[in-house]
Amino acid sequence: xxxxxxxxxxSRVLTLVLVVIILALAATPFLFPGAxxxxxxxxxxxxxxxxxxxxLLLGYTGSVSFAHTMFYGIGSYAIAIALYxxxxxxxxxxxxxxxxxxxxxxxxxxxxxxxxxVAAIFFAMITLAVAxxxxxxxxxLSWLTGGEDGRSFQLPELLRPGTVxxxxxxxxxxxxxxxxxxxxxxxxxxxxILALLRVVNSPFGRVLQAIRENRFRAEALGFRTVFHLTxxxxxxxxxxxxxxxxxxxxxxxxxxxxxxxxxxxLDILLMVVIGGMGTIYGAIIGATIFILAQNYLQSLMGxxxxxxxxxxxxxxxxxxHPDRWLLWLGLLFxxxxxxxxxxxxxxxxxxxxxxxxxxxx
Amino acid sequence: xxxxxxxDPLPKPRRDLAPILLPIAxxxxxxxxxxxxxxWLTLTAASLAMGMMIFIxxxxxxLVFGLMDVLNFGxxxxxxxxxYVATLVLAPFAASMQADSLWINLAVLAPAALLSMAVxxxxxxxxERVLILPVYGQHLKQILMTTGGLIVAExxxxxxxxxxxxxxPLPTSLRxxxxxxDVAIAKYRVLAMLIGLAVFIAIQLxxxxxxxxxxxxxxxxxxxxxxxxxxRIRRLFLGVFMTGSALAGLGGVMWALYREQxxxxxxxxxxxxxxxxxxxxxxGSIGGCFxxxxxxxxxxxxxxxxxxxxxxxxxxxxxxxxxxxxxRGLYAVTSR
Numbered sequence: 112x113x114x115x116x117x118x119x120x121x122s123r124v125l126t127l128v129l130v131v132i133i134l135a136l137a138a139t140p141f142l143f144p145g146a147x148x149x150x151x152x153x154x155x156x157x158x159x160x161x162x163x164x165x166x167l168l169l170g171y172t173g174s175v176s177f178a179h180t181m182f183y184g185i186g187s188y189a190i191a192i193a194l195y196x197x198x199x200x201x202x203x204x205x206x207x208x209x210x211x212x213x214x215x216x217x218x219x220x221x222x223x224x225x226x227x228x229v230a231a232i233f234f235a236m237i238t239l240a241v242a243x244x245x246x247x248x249x250x251x252l253s254w255l256t257g258g259e260d261g262r263s264f265q266l267p268e269l270l271r272p273g274t275v276x277x278x279x280x281x282x283x284x285x286x287x288x289x290x291x292x293x294x295x296x297x298x299x300x301x302x303x304i305l306a307l308l309r310v311v312n313s314p315f316g317r318v319l320q321a322i323r324e325n326r327f328r329a330e331a332l333g334f335r336t337v338f339h340l341t342x343x344x345x346x347x348x349x350x351x352x353x354x355x356x357x358x359x360x361x362x363x364x365x366x367x368x369x370x371x372x373x374x375x376x377l378d379i380l381l382m383v384v385i386g387g388m389g390t391i392y393g394a395i396i397g398a399t400i401f402i403l404a405q406n407y408l409q410s411l412m413g414x415x416x417x418x419x420x421x422x423x424x425x426x427x428x429x430x431x432h433p434d435r436w437l438l439w440l441g442l443l444f445x446x447x448x449x450x451x452x453x454x455x456x457x458x459x460x461x462x463x464x465x466x467x468x469x470x471x472x
Numbered sequence: 473x474x475x476x477x478x479x480d481p482l483p484k485p486r487r488d489l490a491p492i493l494l495p496i497a498x499x500x501x502x503x504x505x506x507x508x509x510x511x512w513l514t515l516t517a518a519s520l521a522m523g524m525m526i527f528i529x530x531x532x533x534x535l536v537f538g539l540m541d542v543l544n545f546g547x548x549x550x551x552x553x554x555x556y557v558a559t560l561v562l563a564p565f566a567a568s569m570q571a572d573s574l575w576i577n578l579a580v581l582a583p584a585a586l587l588s589m590a591v592x593x594x595x596x597x598x599x600e601r602v603l604i605l606p607v608y609g610q611h612l613k614q615i616l617m618t619t620g621g622l623i624v625a626e627x628x629x630x631x632x633x634x635x636x637x638x639x640x641p642l643p644t645s646l647r648x649x650x651x652x653x654d655v656a657i658a659k660y661r662v663l664a665m666l667i668g669l670a671v672f673i674a675i676q677l678x679x680x681x682x683x684x685x686x687x688x689x690x691x692x693x694x695x696x697x698x699x700x701x702x703x704r705i706r707r708l709f710l711g712v713f714m715t716g717s718a719l720a721g722l723g724g725v726m727w728a729l730y731r732e733q734x735x736x737x738x739x740x741x742x743x744x745x746x747x748x749x750x751x752x753x754x755x756g757s758i759g760g761c762f763x764x765x766x767x768x769x770x771x772x773x774x775x776x777x778x779x780x781x782x783x784x785x786x787x788x789x790x791x792x793x794x795x796x797x798x799x800r801g802l803y804a805v806t807s808r
Contacts, residue, residue, distance in 0.1 A: 169612075173612055175611075175612060175615045175616075225792070225795075233751060233795075235543070235545075235615055236543075236747040236748075236750075236751055237751070237791070239743075239744055239747060240744050240747060240748050240787065240788055240791065241788060243740075243741075243744045244785045244787070244788045247785075248785065251781070373740055377619070377623060380616065380619060384616060426631075426632075429631040429632065429634075430631045432631065434630070434635065435627055435630065435631050437623055437627050438623070438624060438627030438628060438631065440623075441620050441621075441623035441624040441627060442620075442624055444616075444620040444623070445603065445617060445620040445621065445624065448607075448613055448616045448617055448620065449606060449607075449617070452613065
């Protein structure tokens with residue numbers, strides 16, 4: 112309870128699902144062999160933290176930011192450039208963190224002070240404009256960022272796949288640097304999600320929710336709403352940049368497609384909404400559903416597309432092509448905003464509440 | 473406040489000229505920086521043409537926001553749809569496009585543009601009814617719904633036309649430039665400027681000289697008051713939304729011809745540009761949108777010529793500068 116900051120999942124099914132997801136993630140290196148499963152699990156961890164930080168903005172303050180991938184990208188690039196320039200050592204990792212995180216926070220502060228002060232409605236548009244400018248900048252400054260190719264780098268000795276920590280004949284499993292990196296990603300992501308739970312359940316988090324419900328009233332109660340919103344913006348940026356660092360460490364690469372592109376921003380939006388806005392737990396559910404779909408649904412669609420084209424159906428092969436999977440997710444997104452705006456988590460919580468209400472009467 | 477007698481004419485609102493002078497001053501200030509007058513003229517013509525195209529695309533968005541507080545993040549989809557639909561007409565008639573006669577070329581281009589406008593307008597009807605109607609008055613959901621619409625539209629375009637870039641060559645008679653002395657002005661840019669001006673004048677006439685326009689302007693200023701007087705503002709809004717979508721489609725065709733290619737991702741880049749224009753101009757203001765579009769295009773063209781590296785962030789700098797000067801845009805027409 113302390114660990115969850117007094118904000119448990121509040122639904123038996125949800126608790127069960129969350130426990131299964133977390134146990135499966137934690138045991139992935141042993142349960143599911145192969146590089147793909149481990150990659151998917153690491154991506155779920157990184158995105159769960161990233162989406163949770165976005166939920167702090169979207170779900171708890173009600174402000175739509177399109178600059179979240181920018182902070183994610185700052186983290187990725189900071190660590191990538193440091194490790195690329197200084198070589199694979201721990202000093203470079205530290206430099207990347209020390210440069211990347213404050214840079215993200217400062218930029219978030221600047222955007223927040225500028226656009227949250229002018230008018231709330233501008234925020235979405237201004238963040239979109241700033242993020243797209245940053246993306247162009249990152250691809251143009253190729254001497255620093257490697258341009259469209261991005262930067263590949265080597266990890267410090269300890270985290271490399273070749274480093275065998277515990278050999279196979281001890282437990283029947285080999286614990287190598289790759290698995291250690293996975294647990295690093297897992298642990299830091301989990302810590303960040305717990306920290307975010309703490310933030311949203313603090314008095315500060317309550318003020319954010321008050322601002323979401325009625326900004327004018329929150330202001331009338333004496334809260335400096337611009338300060339609170341900017342602070343939340345900076346916190347979210349810090350977590351996003353940290354998630355970016357984890358992602359770059361896992362991929363040993365940072366580039367525009369993996370860390371900055373607008374499509375990642377859309378992915379994050381989809382994950383938050385499908386999982387459930389304003390719940391933090393929704394981030395874990397949303398990221399898991401989305402990334403599993405991204406990695407395994409596509410091959411299913413490929414089979415369906417081939418079947419449709421062999422059956423000679425018009426249009427369907429194109430619509431079911433594996434590259435078009437975003438089309439179906441977009442439709443799902445609209446449907447979920449419309450029909451269940453509270454997402455999976457909200458649905459499960461409501462279902463539980465109805466049942467308990469029936470029992471008590 | 474002074475007392476007015478019954479027969480006195482109503483006090484005229486003070487004309488706010490500073491924003492109009494801004495692009496002119498910017499253009500004049502660039503003469504010494506650019507150096508050669510002929511280059512300057514070419515650049516200015518280029519920025520005016522680009523500005524007109526952006527204005528055509530952005531005008532609908534600003535009115536839609538001003539009138540109903542609807543933030544349409546899917547506006548870019550209409551642009552891409554317009555461009556793709558035009559290829560339906562232009563591809564079969566490629567031979568007529570190659571003919572070296574302005575009239576034959578226009579005889580193909582005009583139906584293509586009209587079809588694009590009709591399709592994007594119709595799509596606007598569907599989008600308004602299906603995506604926006606259920607979430608009136610809820611900003612967060614509007615943004616989410618229309619963003620979802622943008623994804624679906626883009627992916628559908630990819631599914632129907634394939635992910636490759638479709639070339640869209642200019643018709644023969646619009647290639648090349650008018651040469652006046654040592655000044656070269658591309659023919660297509662002149663056409664774009666003319667169409668843009670025509671659209672601007674048409675919008676201004678409708679807004680200022682017709683009853684519908686009066687209602688739209690009144691609605692932008694105070695929606696509830698217009699509703700209280702018994703007008704069905706939702707129907708008015710639907711009309712504005714469809715017109716705005718159709719204009720975005722027209723802008724899409726013009727932009728595709730300007731770039732000589734069509735791709736669904738064009739909507740992403742243009743959406744950002746259009747948002748900047750709408751913010752600079754002041755949400756809901758057509759005049760502000762017009763000036764904003766020209767300013768953005770000028771900064772892009774002059775900036776691209778003088779400091780190519782800076783051109784990447786010049787739009788953002790321009791927006792920051794304008795919002796520092798006037799926090800609600802050049803012309804603040806809404807009370808929001």
